[in-house]
Amino acid sequence: MLFLQTQAELAGAQEISRLLGQELSRRQLTGVPEYETHHLFLYRKTDGCDHFPNVHFAAPRRPESLGECLAFARNFFSIVRKIKPDTMLTFQHYGNVLGALVGRAMGIPYIVANQVSSPATVNRFVGLADRILGTLGFYDVITVNSHATWNHFQSYARSYRKRLVHIPHGFAQKTTSLSKEKARDCFDLPKDVTIMGTVARLHPLKRIDLAISTLPHVPNLHLAIAGQGPHRECLEALAHTLGVADRVHFAGEVNPEQIGTFLACLDVFAFPTAAETFGLAAVEAAQAGVPVIANDLPVLREVLQVERSACALFVDAENTDKFVSCIELLLADKALYDRLSASGRELAERYSLNLMVSEYTKIIIKSNAEKGAPRRSSAFKTSS
Template structure:
């Protein structure tokens, strides 16, 4: 058995993320870890799950079971980088994982080489970072690692992401498997008034909201820019990140500071409670590989107004019908008009919300977990043929 595991010992699985904070990729690995640590319905034994973060950004992941941190802060300078790499080797040597699943671009290019050098027999890389967030040098390193066999499997979460890699050589693309994100259906016990009271939001106002890491690519400033055109509307923002100071300055510049509410980072149950208090969900992000926050909001029954990205049109679709209103979010007038339209036409908004609730059928948590369990337990590359190299590999069904 790999790494000295006996038949009585569960496989030890190590999820590796770049930074510890509550965001989409971290939530996916949390859900996977939670589900894989229990036996499957067909009797497959539970796996021993550990989570490793390259550095701790917030306390948002401190509650994960078997959680480890390479560093408390992002390393800087040559000496800091050297100490960081040494510590990463030490942690992996102590954990002795049988399978490593790195997430995000830095997780892939940092953890996969270390794991391979230490003899980890199976490495499943996960492309959950939008290409716009990945620098050219990092993409080059990732390409070299994939071509050199440092990754046994590479998962992507959407057809759009799969297409981003189809110019790569077949030696890389044959390792790619499409595993759509799944999510847990969270049911809040709060009503709208209780939700708003919990997060300090006005009880009687019209409220649009978003959930995102506060990063410039999420373009939450474009949502703030709609407020002068929507004088009765408030915006609630859930999340944390480096763009918060600029966003607060934007609210001040537009004269809407009193109508913009920063409610901070929250876990999954907090997000469920937060969504209950909203009238609409807005998602002006410039780059996504899936858009989990928008999918969860739509599934919660909220009308969604999203930036017109191909990947969002792909994932926010039920039987060929969009369950979101797509606009060019950079066109402030069009963005505001789409929001106002949902307020003016509640029947249309309700129909959109009802359609969105059906996304739970499309993005099953159990299907995602089963797909990853199969990849973890497999001893070989995903089965491929020459014709399949030109289309996504669906983990649970045909394209």
């Protein structure tokens, strides 16, 4: 079983594929021989995925020159040929399109495309290619992680839509037994202050600048940011311009095992993102008991609720005054704070890891019934 993704870094899609690979490799599926799982990234962006079992990188960094592109293509085909997957699960728009084209050309029996990229991030030509490939049946199954994402594809051809399966993300609970004081020691964060935090790629789409912009209006509030990305220098410059650089703390890329400790440092979680297909980071924060203030997106209203009751505050994050008012309300109203903290913890049941893995298990069992049992063993037996 091969999990194919675009870039190797610690982000939501990579965490989902890591968990799936980990759990599926542990399970004995009725009527299905034991699976060997591999992870293949088109290129390595950070060392965050180096610890994945049976991990491979087609390129050490994003290919730019003609020579690098040719080396990437050669390595990519060579790795897939050696693994000889019976099932390929592709993630993100480039992973889906490239995986479908190469997978069918190489005779991979079953391809599951996972639509985890927000439409706002998809190049229109890649989006068109995805639409054509899905319509022509290059994907056997197309998973979506929310009803909002499902709705995006309802204008597509019937042959595309009939392959859609809704599987909400599941996650490993991000909790810790450490006290807030001990957790802050782990990230060198100040102890006797109020800390708002976020977990995200440092990318303009995540709009962390909007969270930084609230700090001049809320004295003594600090912001802790877990993540890496190309927008860091811009965010640091903004913090200096606003005179709040001493209250903005960059924790860098944080391993999944340490996210629970990072969340334990926080008093409030901010999620001002412009677009999501699910919003895994916000769901994990809410489940850890950290009250969430999220940008008012339909998909976030969908996933951040329990029994039709919101377990987060929603705001137009571009409106700094309203964003600030939400922060101040949450910090001043203990009853509201406690209610959101308690209801957020209930998301663990709604988005259980076992439920997600069970849904993928059904897909794999069906694939074996339709296409036959795995053909052969991989030439790879250890991590690459």
